[in-house]
Amino acid sequence: MASAKRPLNQLLGIGLDAQDKHKRMTRGEGFNLVGGSEETHERMTETVIKTTEDLGRKGRTIGDAHPEELADLLRKHDRSRD
Numbered sequence: 001m002a003s004a005k006r007p008l009n010q011l012l013g014i015g016l017d018a019q020d021k022h023k024r025m026t027r028g029e030g031f032n033l034v035g036g037s038e039e040t041h042e043r044m045t046e047t048v049i050k051t052t053e054d055l056g057r058k059g060r061t062i063g064d065a066h067p068e069e070l071a072d073l074l075r076k077h078d079r080s081r082d
């Protein structure tokens with residue numbers, strides 16, 4: 001009997017602080033970021049890119065990383081937590 005495969009992770013980042021009329025959306029392998037002010041969207045993008053780079057050095061992607069590892073890396077790279 002084949003073992004059940006864990007579903008691939010997908011990240012969705014939603015910025016809710018936009019006060020201008022711009023519609024911001026950034027997509028990549030395993031993630032979608034939408035909305036936010038320019039600053040918020042930039043911060044979300046930077047956080048996900050650094051997380052992806054860390055995973056890549058370990059031979060993994062967002063899709064196959066363990067959810068706890070993914071959460072830890074996102075927290076590590078989130079500048080708003082400084």
